[in-house]
Amino acid sequence: MLDIVSKINDFKMSRRAFIGWSSAIAVTTAIPVSRGLVAKAENNIGIAETDGEGIWKTAACWHNCGGRCVNKVLIKDGVVIRQKTDDTHEDSPDFPQQRGCLRGRSQRHQVFNADRLKYPMKRKNWAPGGGKKELRGKDQWVRLSWDEALDIVASETKRITGKYGNEAIMVTGGDANIRNAMSAIGGFSACYGSSSWGAWRWIWENMGVGEGLIVNGINDRIDLRNSQLIVLWGANPAWSSMGSVTYNFLQAKKAGARFITIDPLYTDSANVFDADWVPVRPGTDDALAFGIMYTLLDEDNPTTNPLVKWDFLDKYTIGFDEDHMPEGADPKDNFKDYLLGTYDGQPKTPEWAAEICGVEPSKIRELAREIGGTERVALLTAWAPARIANGEGWVQAFSTLGMMTGQMGGSGKMTGVSCWEYAGNMGPFLLTAGGKGLPAITNPIDNQINENEMWDAVLDGKFLQRYEKERNVNIQFIYHNYENHLQTRSNIAKGIKAHHEVEFVVTNAYALTTNAKYSDIVLPVATQWETAGAVKGGNREILINWSKIIEPLYESKTDQEIAEALLQKLGKDPKEVFPITAEQQYFNQLSGSMVMKENGVDYEPLCTITSQDIKEWGVEGTPQKGRIPLKEFVDTGIYQVPRKPGDNFGFIAYKDFIDDPEANPVSSESGKFEIYCKAINELSKTAYSEIAPIPKYEVKVHGYEATFEDWEAKKKGKYPYQMINPHYLRRSHSTLDNVPQLREAWPNPVYISRKDADEKGVKDGETVLLSNEYAKSLRPAAVVETIMPGVIGLPHGAWVDFDEKTGIDRGGADNLFVPHIPKGLGSSGFNTARVNFEKWEGEPLEEDVKWEQRIIKF
Numbered sequence: 014m015l016d017i018v019s020k021i022n023d024f025k026m027s028r029r030a031f032i033g034w035s036s037a038i039a040v041t042t043a044i045p046v047s048r049g050l051v052a053k054a055e056n057n058i059g060i061a062e063t064d065g066e067g068i069w070k071t072a073a074c075w076h077n078c079g080g081r082c083v084n085k086v087l088i089k090d091g092v093v094i095r096q097k098t099d100d101t102h103e104d105s106p107d108f109p110q111q112r113g114c115l116r117g118r119s120q121r122h123q124v125f126n127a128d129r130l131k132y133p134m135k136r137k138n139w140a141p142g143g144g145k146k147e148l149r150g151k152d153q154w155v156r157l158s159w160d161e162a163l164d165i166v167a168s169e170t171k172r173i174t175g176k177y178g179n180e181a182i183m184v185t186g187g188d189a190n191i192r193n194a195m196s197a198i199g200g201f202s203a204c205y206g207s208s209s210w211g212a213w214r215w216i217w218e219n220m221g222v223g224e225g226l227i228v229n230g231i232n233d234r235i236d237l238r239n240s241q242l243i244v245l246w247g248a249n250p251a252w253s254s255m256g257s258v259t260y261n262f263l264q265a266k267k268a269g270a271r272f273i274t275i276d277p278l279y280t281d282s283a284n285v286f287d288a289d290w291v292p293v294r295p296g297t298d299d300a301l302a303f304g305i306m307y308t309l310l311d312e313d314n315p316t317t318n319p320l321v322k323w324d325f326l327d328k329y330t331i332g333f334d335e336d337h338m339p340e341g342a343d344p345k346d347n348f349k350d351y352l353l354g355t356y357d358g359q360p361k362t363p364e365w366a367a368e369i370c371g372v373e374p375s376k377i378r379e380l381a382r383e384i385g386g387t388e389r390v391a392l393l394t395a396w397a398p399a400r401i402a403n404g405e406g407w408v409q410a411f412s413t414l415g416m417m418t419g420q421m422g423g424s425g426k427m428t429g430v431s432c433w434e435y436a437g438n439m440g441p442f443l444l445t446a447g448g449k450g451l452p453a454i455t456n457p458i459d460n461q462i463n464e465n466e467m468w469d470a471v472l473d474g475k476f477l478q479r480y481e482k483e484r485n486v487n488i489q490f491i492y493h494n495y496e497n498h499l500q501t502r503s504n505i506a507k508g509i510k511a512h513h514e515v516e517f518v519v520t521n522a523y524a525l526t527t528n529a530k531y532s533d534i535v536l537p538v539a540t541q542w543e544t545a546g547a548v549k550g551g552n553r554e555i556l557i558n559w560s561k562i563i564e565p566l567y568e569s570k571t572d573q574e575i576a577e578a579l580l581q582k583l584g585k586d587p588k589e590v591f592p593i594t595a596e597q598q599y600f601n602q603l604s605g606s607m608v609m610k611e612n613g614v615d616y617e618p619l620c621t622i623t624s625q626d627i628k629e630w631g632v633e634g635t636p637q638k639g640r641i642p643l644k645e646f647v648d649t650g651i652y653q654v655p656r657k658p659g660d661n662f663g664f665i666a667y668k669d670f671i672d673d674p675e676a677n678p679v680s681s682e683s684g685k686f687e688i689y690c691k692a693i694n695e696l697s698k699t700a701y702s703e704i705a706p707i708p709k710y711e712v713k714v715h716g717y718e719a720t721f722e723d724w725e726a727k728k729k730g731k732y733p734y735q736m737i738n739p740h741y742l743r744r745s746h747s748t749l750d751n752v753p754q755l756r757e758a759w760p761n762p763v764y765i766s767r768k769d770a771d772e773k774g775v776k777d778g779e780t781v782l783l784s785n786e787y788a789k790s791l792r793p794a795a796v797v798e799t800i801m802p803g804v805i806g807l808p809h810g811a812w813v814d815f816d817e818k819t820g821i822d823r824g825g826a827d828n829l830f831v832p833h834i835p836k837g838l839g840s841s842g843f844n845t846a847r848v849n850f851e852k853w854e855g856e857p858l859e860e861d862v863k864w865e866q867r868i869i870k871f
């Protein structure tokens with residue numbers, strides 16, 4: 014305990030030191046940036062060494078990084094020479110600054126990186142139809158003019174759609190510009206998946222567990238301070254929700270909350286919150302939850318030891334016991350009898366659970382007593398434990414635990430997802446961005462290919478059309494945009510094989526990403542620092558906007574410009590897809606931005622806009638009255654709603670339903686929380702594998718059981734270790750992984766437990782070879798006590814980098830090892846993979862910061 018007190022004191026100290034620093038800045042930021050905040054003013058507070066004048070502007074930090082913060086840059090002579098973060102107001106626990114992380118603060122090293130792609134280019138041995146397709150990924154590059162490059166993309170598009178139809182085009186990634194352009198020319202085959210959310214993606218709505226997926230499943234951060242016990246079940250905000258989230262959790266700690274983490278890793282969150290760590294095997298959280306729920310039932314005594322909230326189950330749920338089954342369901346299929354093993358002969362005791370999940374039976378009982386015996390508990394999970402194959406049962410089990418203990422719908426009580434930008438702070442958005450004003454363009458082709466069979470679909474020519482039946486498809490053109498599918502989706506080796514098969518591959522990219530590397534044509538794209546600007550939400554209390562920092566570097570073009578040029582070449586009027594300019598889109602977002610009024614119900618426009626503003630911007634618009642002048646929002650880069658306890662912006666998830674379940678039903682078919690959910694079961698019959706209507710333990714593909722050759726005899730197989738992919742601080746997925754400064758700060762090892770390393774004679778820092786049936790990869794080992802034996806932690810997102818001679822990757826790409834096998838409703842299964850490791854007897858691996866960058870010289 015003493016230790017945590019000193020930890021928090023240290024934390025507060027450094028925070029206070031920063032306040033002194035930032036309040037000094039606050040004086041200078043009163044000067045509107047448009048008039049030029051001079052570097053000299055920075056000298057006054059002693060942090061900048063620049064001598065000339067410069068301008069501070071808010072710059073985009075636009076990645077899918079798990080946070081959203083203010084990112085300011087000092088521009089001098091068209092180059093960004095410094096960065097800083099939120100100094101727009103004083104920092105306090107109720108009204109925290111939105112401070113950036115190491116990645117955001119290194120953004121300029123990405124934008125101005127020596128490896129930026131400068132010109133359009135083609136693969137040397139490319140020819141119409143593909144040429145030497147097997148050379149994709151290792152061919153040389155030839156510089157092209159934009160005209161030449163676009164001519165090739167247009168003529169191949171025409172040739173391929175003429176020969177095979179538009180279905181032959183597969184567009185990956187979320188960029189609306191290219192998707193809309195391709196829709197306008199006749200459409201494309203789309204792919205879909207539940208990448209972030211895993212099994213939460215298609216379960217929550219049917220079960221009625223609120224809007225548990227994204228924003229409204231747990232209470233807001235100020236109410237979090239009312240929780241007595243906070244269980245972080247597979248959630249590590251200190252790594253994956255940068256910004257103010259950890260600070261918010263520390264306020265709950267200060268208010269007296271105790272923390273438990275249930276995770277294969279002893280995380281930095283566990284460390285900073287001084288949590289009790291319960292190591293659990295990946296993909297077995299459902300078993301642990303069943304063991305806990307069995308204990309609750311077993312030890313419950315309504316008068317002397319009330320652990321189960323029977324009133325809650327009775328009033329708000331269906332399916333718990335045979336008296337609460339929906340009409341038409343077999344009463345024997347109730348959850349209580351499943352737990353007790355009444356009909357299947359297997360009670361889900363802590364002893365049963367322990368064998369699977371690796372948590373001692375006594376610890377399981379202790380967890381049950383703590384969770385069941387504490388009045389106000391926050392049961393918080395991130396998406397990671399559900400990013401597993403066959404993960405739906407976990408989502409059902411976790412939610413049911415919250416219902417059994419009544420930890421939903423009250424102050425300090427919550428059960429749901431706490432992840433990404435919204436971690437620990439949910440509720441309706443206090444600010445919303447306006448739309449861009451572009452027309453919606455529908456893709457005339459309805460092919461929906463699951464990401465866990467997208468490479469198989471290319472190679473085998475068939476796939477399961479979503480919730481329908483098998484369809485044939487002949488993909489011959491892959492157009493990659495804004496996501497890095499070949500790197501971030503399962504089974505990279507199979508993905509590369511698929512890339513070697515098709516006739517044409519194009520990527521818009523600003524560095525030679527994995528997608529780009531395996532392409533025929535690469536179009537250099539401008540970063541968001543080089544586009545007109547945009548408005549973006551983050552946590553519910555903020556709205557951030559950024560404007561253009563520099564003109565597009567080298568010959569790069571924005572995604573919109575590329576899409577427009579391509580439409581032109583294909584004989585379409587770009588105005589049909591892009592009737593307004595990028596500046597007008599930015600302006601529309603600003604003018605349509607809304608902020609919640611003090612009453613906590615109504616919204617008003619955020620920006621006051623004058624006719625003078627409209628003239629200066631050179632856009633179409635009408636003057637409006639809002640809360641702050643447009644200029645102020647643009648100059649400050651953020652508007653944050655001040656918060657304090659007792660204000661009208663607090664949020665208790667499901668409160669309306671709990672207060673009056675008839676008047677405010679939840680989203681399920683019955684309007685109640687469905688422990689027995691027929692809809693899930695029905696839906697799964699049209700998908701990849703059947704999901705039981707009640708939470709049930711399911712053996713996972715490439716899960717713990719699959720590490721055994723003979724489960725009964727407890728004989729381990731060829732790939733005896735489970736692998737997980739924690740989201741890693743040096744990058745946002747694969748983005749920013751090419752920044753040398755970040756590589757130096759976070760060396761990207763593979764985490765191996767001391768026990769496992771000792772058994773294999775591997776010492777800390779030594780190179781190990783990871784392998785399974787799909788691939789081999791080299792990494793330096795970080796031998797630690799902070800990962801559960803039997804589990805290997807390979808950080809998510811490192812760029813694959815094969816040695817052409819040996820076929821061994823040296824980058825440590827996680828998806829080399831993840832199976833390409835769709836299960837359940839087609840959810841992502843990243844955290845269920847199995848591998849072996851051994852000491853590498855060859856040359857030790859050099860730190861990747863020392864590797865040559867992917868710089869293309871012509």
Ligand SMILES: Nc1nc2c(c(=O)[nH]1)N[C@H]1C(S)=C(S)[C@@H](COP(=O)(O)OP(=O)(O)OC[C@H]3O[C@@H](n4cnc5c(=O)[nH]c(N)nc54)[C@H](O)[C@@H]3O)O[C@H]1N2
Binds near residue numbers: 521
């Ligand atoms: N094994 C494993 N795999 C995982 C996960 C895991 O935990 N384990 N996590 C999954 C999750 S949660 C997610 S969200 C996905 C993320 O998957 P992706 O979205 O594929 O992730 P990124 O690597 O960030 O890819 C974004 C790409 O867009 C590019 N880009 C950035 N800005 C622009 C732009 O303005 N224009 C264009 N054209 N391109 C741009 C970047 O250079 C980068 O190549 O990964 C999933 N994959």
Ligand SMILES: Nc1nc2c(c(=O)[nH]1)N[C@H]1C(S)=C(S)[C@@H](COP(=O)(O)OP(=O)(O)OC[C@H]3O[C@@H](n4cnc5c(=O)[nH]c(N)nc54)[C@H](O)[C@@H]3O)O[C@H]1N2
Binds near residue numbers: 210745
């Ligand atoms: N630094 C950084 N932050 C990010 C991102 C990034 O790439 N880098 N990506 C962002 C995105 S798009 C997303 S979706 C979020 C995802 O965020 P999360 O879903 O939270 O994912 P992770 O951070 O990988 O995992 C959280 C914790 O779950 C644990 N875990 C993994 N598998 C299991 C399991 O089976 N059971 C249990 N109990 N625990 C498990 C991990 O050890 C880790 O401590 O992160 C966001 N934040």
Ligand code: SF4
Binds near residue numbers: 078083
């Ligand atoms: S958390 Fe995301 S938005 Fe915030 S600074 Fe880091 S990279 Fe940028």
Ligand SMILES: [Mo]
Binds near residue numbers: 077
């Ligand atoms: Mo994600």
